[in-house]
Amino acid sequence: xxxFFERRYVIGGVFITIILILLARLxxxxxxxxxxxxxxxxxxxxxxxxxxxxxxILDRNGKILVQNNxxxxxxxxxxxxxxxxxxxxxxxxxxxxxxxxxxxxxxxxYGRSVQSPFEKQLSPQLYASLQERLSEFPGFSVLPHSVRxxxxxxxxxxxxxxxxVDDKIIKSSGGYYHPGDYIGFTGVEKAYENVLRGQRxxxxxxxxxxxxxxxxxxxxxxxxxxxxxxxLTSSLDINIQKLGEKLMQNKVGSVVAIEPSTGEILxxxxxxxxxxxxxxxxxxxxxxxxxxxxxxxxxxxxPIQAYYRPGSSxxxxxxxxxxxxxxxxxxxxxxxxxxxWAGNRKISCYNHEAxxxxxLSSAVALSCNGYFSMVFEKIMNASGRKNIExxxxxxxxxxxxxxxxxxxxxxxxxxxxxxxxxxxxxxxIYHPGGWRSSTIISLAIGxxxxxxxxxxxxxxxxTIANHGFYYTPHLIKSIGTRNITRVDDTVKHNVGISAQNxxxxxxxxxxxxxxGTAAASKIPGIVMCGKTGTADNSHGKPNSVFVAxxxxxHPRIAIAxxxxxxxxxxxxxxxxxxxxxxxxxxxxxxxxxxxxxxIMNANxxxxxxxxxxxxxxxxxxDSLKKSRLDSARKVGPVxxxxxxxxxxxxxxxxxxxxxxx
Amino acid sequence: MNNQRGFFFNVDWLMVxxxxxxxxxxxxxxxxxxxxxxxxYILDIDTDYGKQFIFVIVSIVLGVFILLLESRFxxxxxxxxxxxxxxxxxxxLVIGHRVKGxxxxxxxxxxxxxxxxxxxxxxxxxxxxxxxxxMNIKVTDIKSFAIAAAIIFFPxxxxxxxxDAGSTLVFSCLIFVLYREGLSPYFLILExxxxxxxxxxxxxxxxxxxxxxxxxxxxxxxxxxxxxxKLVFTVLVGASILxxxxxxxxxxxxxxxxxxxxxxxxxSAWNKKRSERKRI
Numbered sequence: 001x002x003x004f005f006e007r008r009y010v011i012g013g014v015f016i017t018i019i020l021i022l023l024a025r026l027x028x029x030x031x032x033x034x035x036x037x038x039x040x041x042x043x044x045x046x047x048x049x050x051x052x053x054x055x056x057i058l059d060r061n062g063k064i065l066v067q068n069n070x071x072x073x074x075x076x077x078x079x080x081x082x083x084x085x086x087x088x089x090x091x092x093x094x095x096x097x098x099x100x101x102x103x104x105x106x107x108x109x110y111g112r113s114v115q116s117p118f119e120k121q122l123s124p125q126l127y128a129s130l131q132e133r134l135s136e137f138p139g140f141s142v143l144p145h146s147v148r149x150x151x152x153x154x155x156x157x158x159x160x161x162x163x164x165v166d167d168k169i170i171k172s173s174g175g176y177y178h179p180g181d182y183i184g185f186t187g188v189e190k191a192y193e194n195v196l197r198g199q200r201x202x203x204x205x206x207x208x209x210x211x212x213x214x215x216x217x218x219x220x221x222x223x224x225x226x227x228x229x230x231x232l233t234s235s236l237d238i239n240i241q242k243l244g245e246k247l248m249q250n251k252v253g254s255v256v257a258i259e260p261s262t263g264e265i266l267x268x269x270x271x272x273x274x275x276x277x278x279x280x281x282x283x284x285x286x287x288x289x290x291x292x293x294x295x296x297x298x299x300x301x302x303p304i305q306a307y308y309r310p311g312s313s314x315x316x317x318x319x320x321x322x323x324x325x326x327x328x329x330x331x332x333x334x335x336x337x338x339x340x341w342a343g344n345r346k347i348s349c350y351n352h353e354a355x356x357x358x359x360l361s362s363a364v365a366l367s368c369n370g371y372f373s374m375v376f377e378k379i380m381n382a383s384g385r386k387n388i389e390x391x392x393x394x395x396x397x398x399x400x401x402x403x404x405x406x407x408x409x410x411x412x413x414x415x416x417x418x419x420x421x422x423x424x425x426x427x428x429i430y431h432p433g434g435w436r437s438s439t440i441i442s443l444a445i446g447x448x449x450x451x452x453x454x455x456x457x458x459x460x461x462x463t464i465a466n467h468g469f470y471y472t473p474h475l476i477k478s479i480g481t482r483n484i485t486r487v488d489d490t491v492k493h494n495v496g497i498s499a500q501n502x503x504x505x506x507x508x509x510x511x512x513x514x515x516g517t518a519a520a521s522k523i524p525g526i527v528m529c530g531k532t533g534t535a536d537n538s539h540g541k542p543n544s545v546f547v548a549x550x551x552x553x554h555p556r557i558a559i560a561x562x563x564x565x566x567x568x569x570x571x572x573x574x575x576x577x578x579x580x581x582x583x584x585x586x587x588x589x590x591x592x593x594x595x596x597x598x599i600m601n602a603n604x605x606x607x608x609x610x611x612x613x614x615x616x617x618x619x620x621x622d623s624l625k626k627s628r629l630d631s632a633r634k635v636g637p638v639x640x641x642x643x644x645x646x647x648x649x650x651x652x653x654x655x656x657x658x659x660x661x
Numbered sequence: 662m663n664n665q666r667g668f669f670f671n672v673d674w675l676m677v678x679x680x681x682x683x684x685x686x687x688x689x690x691x692x693x694x695x696x697x698x699x700x701x702y703i704l705d706i707d708t709d710y711g712k713q714f715i716f717v718i719v720s721i722v723l724g725v726f727i728l729l730l731e732s733r734f735x736x737x738x739x740x741x742x743x744x745x746x747x748x749x750x751x752x753x754l755v756i757g758h759r760v761k762g763x764x765x766x767x768x769x770x771x772x773x774x775x776x777x778x779x780x781x782x783x784x785x786x787x788x789x790x791x792x793x794x795x796m797n798i799k800v801t802d803i804k805s806f807a808i809a810a811a812i813i814f815f816p817x818x819x820x821x822x823x824x825d826a827g828s829t830l831v832f833s834c835l836i837f838v839l840y841r842e843g844l845s846p847y848f849l850i851l852e853x854x855x856x857x858x859x860x861x862x863x864x865x866x867x868x869x870x871x872x873x874x875x876x877x878x879x880x881x882x883x884x885x886x887x888x889x890x891k892l893v894f895t896v897l898v899g900a901s902i903l904x905x906x907x908x909x910x911x912x913x914x915x916x917x918x919x920x921x922x923x924x925x926x927x928x929s930a931w932n933k934k935r936s937e938r939k940r941i
Binding site: 004007008010011014 | 837840841842843846849853
């Protein structure tokens with residue numbers, strides 16, 4: 001016993017203090033903090049997600065455009081696998097030995113007693129042959145799983161496709177999507193993702209420490225049932241959609257048809273197209289890679305993303321504005337010698353043809369460049385040659401009321417706005433006051449600094465067919481059993497042109513088909529009003545353009561057809577449009593099959609050496625996001641205009657129209 | 662003290678009971694955590710709990726032997742044991758086996774592994790006990806204090822070289838023994854403050870605040886007891902040491918502790934695996 005004997009109490013005190021601190025911490029963890037309780041629950045209860053079937057999409061008559069198909073995912077639990085005939089198994093599911101070993105090692109790594117995915121998306125045919133022999137391969141199990149299937153392989157760009165979500169989407173979805181989920185990536189699938197995807201259900205399973213399911217938790221009291229996605233009835237008419245795709249094969253371009261009385265899209269053809277079934281299943285990756293590499297960009301949604309000059313199809317619009325402004329009357333005439341002098345620039349008519357004395361209607365019917373150049377100069381110089389800016393701005397306002405140079409608001413992602421230069425744009429290229437009506441005379445005949453999407457072109461025809469208004473184009477008629485329209489879709493957009501001003505223009509458009517430039521495309525028994533366009537572009541032959549609506553009284557269809565680098569509007573776009581209109585209105589095609597076949601079988605794919613521009617490589621790198629890129633960027637002329645730093649912009653503005661029809 | 666060793670009246674039965682209770686609890690914990698349905702019985706040698714059971718039995722037998730030994734025998738053996746473990750500690754640095762960042766294991770035939778640091782703990786205790794119980798040994802003597810400190814610090818440093826900071830810190834609790842035998846209470850207080858400051862610095866992550874409080878407290882004490890020159894001096898020295906320590910906490914944490922010894926986020930890895938499994 002030494003003199004430090006009392007110190008034992010100090011030591012005892014220290015230990016008691018430490019024990020008290022530990023006890024307090026234990027109390028906190030066990031009683032107050034529920035973090036570890038949650039961890040423990042997560043350990044035991046595993047929420048299994050029940051995947052709802054994605055909603056099918058129908059055409060306007062209830063025919064199926066896309067629905068779900070069962071495929072079969074094979075899973076493996078390595079622990080339960082007994083030696084088996086690997087060669088036979090590989091043959092049955094269509095993989096090679098190396099792939100089998102790779103997948104099996106992966107599964108083992110994941111956990112011997114855990115069920116891991118082995119091979120995904122077996123077709124029903126493969127499954128059928130595997131099913132009867134599955135008992136020979138213990139440890140392997142098969143789960144059905146639904147994927148998109150397209151019975152008619154049509155309307156690929158319209159419907160769009162779905163993809164497995166990536167990390168970025170998962171993050172931005174705020175926890176809705178999980179790895180392995182699918183999401184609409186383009187087209188209708190993307191636009192109506194929220195209704196198509198349905199609602200997931202959750203089954204809470206109890207699992208043990210190895211992840212093996214031991215039954216339902218609390219007898220399913222906290223489970224929810226999956227709600228399948230809603231059925232979407234689109235406005236598309238599968239008959240003319242398929243006809244349009246058939247006629248546009250081996251051509252680059254677009255067909256858009258709209259019902260003028262509602263704004264519903266009837267046809268939405270983007271050519272070249274692809275079989276949407278390629279974007280599903282085990283070969284998806286390879287197929288998609290091939291499509292991305294296609295120089296004609298099948299993923300580009302041309303009806304809303306490609307820019308085209310309207311060319312002569314712009315003339316009716318030009319005439320309407322002049323009539324409304326009171327610059328001309330239907331009886332204003334012009335004596336066409338085959339050309340028109342705007343200042344010191346000569347605007348020739350197509351083939352230098354002298355049309356003689358033309359009035360408004362015959363000028364539309366004959367597509368007289370001289371007449372419309374004259375009208376345009378009259379408008380622009382209304383308050384003096386030097387005071388063009390306010391007049392131009394006023395004229396531009398009238399034009400964009402038809403839906404040009406801004407997005408129409410189609411219920412589809414990535415619509416592009418088109419383009420029409422503002423006075424400020426011209427001021428920048430020249431200098432303020434440095435441009436005259438003769439400088440921008442190309443606009444009179446739809447050339448120069450105006451670009452429209454095929455959807456916008458078709459929408460202009462709707463407006464003419466309706467005598468002055470249009471509905472926002474849309475592509476869905478109903479969701480489930482509800483007839484829905486967005487509020488927007490029932491609003492009449494008035495373009496500010498009096499109804500009576502349409503008659504002389506429509507007279508001219510009827511004459512175009514009856515005896516004018518598109519006389520060869522006249523449909524027996526149907527009065528179609530149209531306008532051809534032969535729109536110049538800087539790479540190769542002009543684009544063949546045709547816009548029309550029919551019948552003249554109570555129009556049921558408005559259509560715009562663009563065939564890139566095909567030549568005159570009358571030769572290709574007009575007949576294609578007429579076949580679609582006839583099919584839609586009468587259900588058949590009465591005209592000779594030979595001519596139909598000639599159009600259908602013609603190969604008008606543009607020469608690649610001219611079509612593929614220098615920045616193709618760059619565009620390809622963008623891969624999926626490419627759909628946002630404009631075709632125009634590849635199609636040359638627009639590119640420089642959209643890029644203000646490009647020195648060729650100046651050159652563009654003085655772009656000299658060659659002969660026009 | 663009591664040379665008449667009787668087995669039944671000189672054993673700390675409470676200690677033995679606590680030891681056995683802990684062993685039992687540990688055994689059942691392992692059984693419930695590592696349960697394998699193929700080997701349901703706790704005695705199955707193929708499982709971790711089966712092995713643990715064998716270890717418990719072996720150690721009880723060994724414990725009985727040690728209890729039966731004459732205490733002088735242990736005392737005489739202490740330097741030999743200490744030397745042996747020191748050799749092992751040096752050996753482990755050369756041929757050691759790296760497990761979880763610590764080079765602390767010597768592989769033995771038969772899949773067993775030896776951790777010399779464990780033996781070092783009681784070898785050190787034995788030698789220290791023998792030394793302190795010697796005649797004329799007072800910790801208050803500078804010489805005795807230095808020898809006692811050397812007995813403790815030598816194996817401590819070797820273990821720290823293995824990267825095993827945990828085992829190293831265990832030795833610091835020998836300060837209680839030295840205190841009990843007359844070590845100045847300042848050491849104990851200083852160690853307590855070190856621990857408190859280390860935790861606080863990491864937890865609050867605000868060095869300025871902690872130093873501010875330290876300085877404030879020191880000034881307060883100096884003001885109140887300014888007559889007591891000795892206390893003022895002690896407080897000044899103590900505060901300086903503590904402030905220097907606070908500055909070195911970050912360095913200690915980052916360079917001495919291995920990553921796995923810091924707050925281990927086991928759940929993040931676990932969650933990741935879970936989300937992968939979910940789709941099956």
